[in-house]
Amino acid sequence: MNTEEVIANLNTIIDNQKVIKENQEIIKANQEKLDALLANQEAIQANQSKILENQSEIISLLSK
Numbered sequence: 001m002n003t004e005e006v007i008a009n010l011n012t013i014i015d016n017q018k019v020i021k022e023n024q025e026i027i028k029a030n031q032e033k034l035d036a037l038l039a040n041q042e043a044i045q046a047n048q049s050k051i052l053e054n055q056s057e058i059i060s061l062l063s064k
Contacts, residue, residue, distance in 0.1 A: 001009075
């Protein structure tokens with residue numbers, strides 16, 4: 001392997017490291033979005049449970 005090939009390979013490595021860093025940033029941002037979606041899903045489930053409780057209470061009040 002000659003000097004030019006070594007330099008080309010090093011430049012390729014540097015470029016690949018930049019792409020890896022960019023991909024890591026994208027992954028981090030996506031993970032944050034997933035975490036937010038999970039929190040929203042948990043909030044929705046809590047709201048659904050509360051709706052069911054309220055519906056039961058309404059039915060109970062209406063049947064009196």
